[in-house]
Every structure is written in C-alpha cells, then in structure tokens.
Amino acid sequence: MRHSPAIPLPPLTRVAVVGAGGPSGLVTVRQLLEAGIPPSKILAYEGRATAGGVWNYAEHPGDIHIQWRKNGTPLLRTDKELEAEGSNGPSAVYDRLRTNLPKEVMAFHEYPFPEDTPQFPWHYQVKHYLQDYAAAKGLNDVIQFQHRVLAVYHTPGTSDPAEKWTVVTENTITRLRHSERVSHVIVSNGHYNEPYIPRVRGLDGFTGKVFHSRWWRNPFQYEGKNVLVVGSKSSGSDIARELAVVDHQKRLKGEKVTRRIYQSIHGLVDPKKPTWDDDLEWAKEINVVSQIDHINGDVLHLIDGQKVTGVDVIFYATGYLFSYPFCHEQEPFASQPVTDALSPAEKEQGIPKAGGKTITNLDPSETFYAPDPTLALINLHYLVNPFPLGEITARLVAYSFAHGEVPPLPALRKASSDPRDINIGYPQEYINMDNWLLAIGEGGETGGPNHGWTRIPDHIREARRDALKTRKKVLGY
Ligand SMILES: Cc1cc2nc3c(=O)[nH]c(=O)nc-3n(C[C@H](O)[C@H](O)[C@H](O)COP(=O)(O)OP(=O)(O)OC[C@H]3O[C@@H](n4cnc5c(N)ncnc54)[C@H](O)[C@@H]3O)c2cc1C
Numbered sequence: 001m002r003h004s005p006a007i008p009l010p011p012l013t014r015v016a017v018v019g020a021g022g023p024s025g026l027v028t029v030r031q032l033l034e035a036g037i038p039p040s041k042i043l044a045y046e047g048r049a050t051a052g053g054v055w056n057y058a059e060h061p062g063d064i065h066i067q068w069r070k071n072g073t074p075l076l077r078t079d080k081e082l083e084a085e086g087s088n089g090p091s092a093v094y095d096r097l098r099t100n101l102p103k104e105v106m107a108f109h110e111y112p113f114p115e116d117t118p119q120f121p122w123h124y125q126v127k128h129y130l131q132d133y134a135a136a137k138g139l140n141d142v143i144q145f146q147h148r149v150l151a152v153y154h155t156p157g158t159s160d161p162a163e164k165w166t167v168v169t170e171n172t173i174t175r176l177r178h179s180e181r182v183s184h185v186i187v188s189n190g191h192y193n194e195p196y197i198p199r200v201r202g203l204d205g206f207t208g209k210v211f212h213s214r215w216w217r218n219p220f221q222y223e224g225k226n227v228l229v230v231g232s233k234s235s236g237s238d239i240a241r242e243l244a245v246v247d248h249q250k251r252l253k254g255e256k257v258t259r260r261i262y263q264s265i266h267g268l269v270d271p272k273k274p275t276w277d278d279d280l281e282w283a284k285e286i287n288v289v290s291q292i293d294h295i296n297g298d299v300l301h302l303i304d305g306q307k308v309t310g311v312d313v314i315f316y317a318t319g320y321l322f323s324y325p326f327c328h329e330q331e332p333f334a335s336q337p338v339t340d341a342l343s344p345a346e347k348e349q350g351i352p353k354a355g356g357k358t359i360t361n362l363d364p365s366e367t368f369y370a371p372d373p374t375l376a377l378i379n380l381h382y383l384v385n386p387f388p389l390g391e392i393t394a395r396l397v398a399y400s401f402a403h404g405e406v407p408p409l410p411a412l413r414k415a416s417s418d419p420r421d422i423n424i425g426y427p428q429e430y431i432n433m434d435n436w437l438l439a440i441g442e443g444g445e446t447g448g449p450n451h452g453w454t455r456i457p458d459h460i461r462e463a464r465r466d467a468l469k470t471r472k473k474v475l476g477y
C-alpha cells in the first residue's frame with residue numbers, strides 16, 4: 001500500500017476547534033487533551049448552548065423562509081438564521097427518531113451507552129449519552145458554548161506560525177465579537193445544517209407548500225394533506241413511513257382515508273427494484289413515483305411523463321450541503337475552497353453562498369487541508385459510522401498536531417474509486433480507522449507498539465455490517 005510522505009508541521013501554540021459541542025467536536029477536544037495539549041492551548045467554540053450537536057432536538061423548528069435565487073434554487077432559512085447568517089438552523093432530529101445503528105456500534109472508545117438504553121436508542125438518549133460523555137471527560141470546562149465562529153483565515157502579513165490563523169468569534173448572547181490568533185485549527189461543524197433542494201424548473205411557482213426534512217417533526221402536522229416526499233434514503237424513508245403508518249392505522253380502525261402520500265425517488269421507478277419490502281403492510285399507503293422534472297402551478301411533471309396533481313405539501317428529503325460560511329471570503333479559502341459552491345452567490349439579491357455537494361483541496365486521507373495541513377476537518381463523509389470514525393480521526397489529528405508531523409498515510413478507502421465520491425461505507429470505514437491507528441503506532445489486537453488503543457473488535461464490525469437487517473428485525477422497518 002502506497003503511503004503519502006510525512007508532512008512536517010510547526011509547533012502547536014494554540015489550536016481552535018470550530019463546532020466543539022457535536023459528537024465530532026467533543027471527541028476532538030478529548031483527543032487533544034489525551035495527546036497532552038493543556039486546556040489553556042485549546043480554544044474550543046460551540047455555537048449552541050449545550051453539547052450534543054445535531055442531537056439537540058428542537059420541538060419547534062421555526063417558520064420556513066424561502067429565498068429564490070435567479071437560477072431557481074432555493075435557500076431555506078428560519079428567522080434566527082436570517083437574523084444571524086451562519087448560525088445553526090434547527091436540528092433535523094424529529095419527534096420519533098431512533099438511531100439507524102445499534103448502540104454498541106455508535107459508542108465511543110471505552111464509553112458504552114447505559115445498559116438500559118434500547119439497542120436502537122431514541123434521539124434524546126443519544127443526546128444524554130453525549131452530554132454525559134462531555135461531563136465525564138471534563139470537556140464542558142474547555143468548551144466555550146454560545147460562541148459562534150464567524151471567520152477563519154490566514155492572518156495577513158505574518159510569517160509567525162503561532163499567529164498563522166485568525167479566528168473571529170461572536171458571543172451569541174451579548175453579540176460581542178472577538179478575534180484570536182492560533183497556530184492550528186480543527187473544523188468539526190457537521191454537515192447536516194444547510195438544506196439541499198435540487199433545481200426543479202417551476203418549483204418557485206408551486207401553488208402548495210415546500211418544506212425540507214430539517215423541518216419535519218411528526219406526521220400529525222400534515223393530517224388530511226396530500227404530501228409528496230422527495231428522496232428515499234434515511235429521512236425520505238422515515239417521513240414516508242411515518243405518514244403511511246398513520247393512514248394504515250386509520251384503515252385498520254375502519255376509518256376512511258382520503259389523502260394521498262407520494263414518494264418521488266431519484267430517477268425512474270423500476271418495478272424490478274421496489275423501494276419498499278413487500279412484507280410492510282403500511283408501505284402500501286405510499287405511491288412511489290419517478291423524479292420530478294418540472295412543475296407548472298399545481299401540476300408536478302415527472303421524468304417518465306406522468307403528472308401528479310393535488311399535492312398540498314412537497315417535503316424535500318434530499319439531504320444537505322457542506323457549508324463553511326466562516327471560511328469562504330478570505331484566504332486561503334477564497335482561492336482554495338474546502339467545498340465547491342453549488343450556486344454562485346447572487347450578491348445583488350443579498351443571497352449568500354450556501355455550500356456544495358463535494359469537498360476539495362484535501363490531502364489523500366481527506367482529513368487535512370492540503371494547502372495548509374495545520375487545518376484539519378473531522379467527519380466529512382457519508383455512509384459512515386460517525387461517532388467512532390470521528391473519534392479515531394480526531395486521535396490521528398491530535399497526535400499529528402502534538403507531534404509536529406502528519407505521519408505517512410495511505411489514501412482514504414471509499415465506496416468507489418471516483419475521487420469525488422464522498423461515500424465510505426462498510427468495511428472501508430474500518431480499514432481507514434485501522435490504518436490511522438497503525439500510523440500512530442496503535443491499533444493491534446492487544447494494543448500497538450505504544451500500548452495505545454486496540455483495533456475495534458470483530459463483533460462490533462459485524463454488528464455494523466448487519467445494522468439494517470438487525471434494525472428491521474428489532475424495530476420492524
Ligand atoms: C436526522 C438525522 C439523523 C441521524 N441519525 C444518525 C444515527 O442514527 N446514527 C448516527 O451515527 N448518526 C446519525 N446522524 C448523523 C449525525 O450527524 C452524526 O451522528 C453526528 O451528529 C455528527 O457529528 P458532528 O459533530 O460531525 O456534527 P453535528 O452533530 O452537526 O455537530 C456540529 C456542531 O458544530 C456547531 N457549529 C457549527 N458551525 C459552527 C460555528 N460556525 N461556530 C461554532 N459552532 C458551530 C454546531 O452548533 C454543532 O453543535 C443523523 C443525522 C441526522 C441529520
């Protein structure tokens with residue numbers, strides 16, 4: 001296996017963590033401490049008031065405001081986000097969300113979920129787990145909550161590595177702004193905050209309501225409405241299922257169901273590849289249709305030539321964009337961005353850049369920023385098991401920053417050989433974790449040469465491999 005050469009790094013004087021309260025930020029702060037970096041050298045900023053990141057459920061997500069770009073793509077915001085551009089929107093976690101991975105697969109190193117937690121925890125149990133972790137590891141004393149990072153850039157006109165990066169923050173309560181100089185930066189801001197809605201001609205003239213899954217809370221809010229859900233991965237399947245179960249139960253009680261539920265998949269409906277398993281009785285409430293081509297008033301024209309009418313609500317469960325509103329205006333990101341901007345800023349309309357679908361300018365491990373590896377990013381990829389992957393990535397980054405060198409690393413293993421692919425999947429994610437532990441002298445069956453962490457045991461890997469099958473058995477979907 002070819003490894004990239006080691007990359008020397010300057011000594012760490014202070015390190016900033018952007019988004020310190022989510023799972024990736026918590027493990028980052030923990031791993032920096034474990035690597036021997038004292039709290040006084042860690043500036044860890046979290047915009048939210050509490051630890052937990054996305055797992056901080058918000059019962060009321062706030063009204064949706066849609067700004068339409070000239071090219072027809074929408075930008076979705078709540079009041080809070082309109083007031084302070086770059087602030088976190090409501091978390092996408094909904095009322096009855098349960099994890100799609102078993103708790104033993106999600107757990108951090110030597111920190112299991114409590115025994116009485118179900119195998120597929122409810123969202124609030126994950127939040128409690130993360131907040132207990134933060135308290136148990138002394139992270140709350142290091143993290144500055146309610147501090148949003150507004151900008152990260154190369155300090156102009158300095159050659160002092162200790163002052164390499166300028167980080168501008170804002171206290172979200174007092175609105176006081178502050179600027180610090182640091183030698184290193186770790187970005188762990190998550191990538192499920194900026195809603196993505198594909199460009200669909202005529203969507204801005206749709207006569208019904210348009211939502212994104214970030215606003216989904218429960219099916220009872222759409223009682224009696226004809227709903228079309230776009231997307232068929234985790235969010236799209238959950239939304240369609242939750243709506244369908246309500247109608248199915250009504251039918252079982254002999255009640256009349258008049259509303260219609262559609263699910264529009266990406267591409268064409270292929271009868272040989274059904275979206276739902278035959279044994280799911282409630283799934284018969286869902287009319288699976290092809291992708292929307294364009295919309296004319298209340299008529300949805302599909303790519304197979306069919307038309308759907310009478311839809312009151314379109315729920316886009318089409319995922320999210322990578323978004324780094326704090327690092328796209330200045331250098332080095334202005335010329336070497338971390339993500340492409342999907343829709344160019346239309347400044348005359350006052351609509352900011354949203355972010356992109358791919359990541360760019362990273363080293364072969366897709367963890368360090370290639371133009372300047374004193375900046376690293378944690379947990380960028382899809383189809384991963386983010387808690388342990390983030391934790392081991394953070395261990396690699398903390399080791400590298402503390403030792404003044406990124407060790408030789410093999411290229412990231414992914415789901416395909418396409419360099420733009422952001423999907424990792426099983427078993428590649430474990431191969432990456434193994435490689436990174438080995439790179440820092442750890443990760444054997446009984447601990448590496450430095451007697452550090454052992455590799456993740458086989459029974460956990462197998463539980464990850466079988467997660468979807470197990471979930472169907474345990475939860476019925
Ligand atoms: C609906 C939904 C369900 C999911 N279900 C599962 C599941 O079952 N199992 C699973 O393993 N994963 C699941 N995930 C994936 C989930 O994103 C990860 O579990 C995990 O939350 C990723 O952690 P993170 O720290 O990278 O990002 P986040 O959880 O998003 O945390 C990022 C943190 O950064 C902060 N931040 C962002 N920008 C700034 C800034 N400028 N300044 C300061 N702070 C900032 C945010 O406030 C946030 O607290 C789900 C995601 C969604 C959206």
Ligand SMILES: NC(=O)c1ccc[n+]([C@@H]2O[C@H](COP(=O)([O-])OP(=O)(O)OC[C@H]3O[C@@H](n4cnc5c(N)ncnc54)[C@H](OP(=O)(O)O)[C@@H]3O)[C@@H](O)[C@H]2O)c1
Nearest residue numbers: 098099100198231232233234235236265266291317318319
């Ligand atoms: N615990 C849980 O059960 C749970 C629930 C919700 C979300 N999550 C997590 O949250 C993250 C985001 O998941 P997500 O489902 O919101 O987003 P996602 O995984 O990005 O899925 C987006 C969906 O939109 C589809 N899509 C994209 N463009 C489309 C178009 N033009 N027309 C029709 N469909 C289109 C995609 O099709 P393709 O399939 O062709 O790509 C995909 O089905 C994931 O990590 C997921 O695991 C977990």
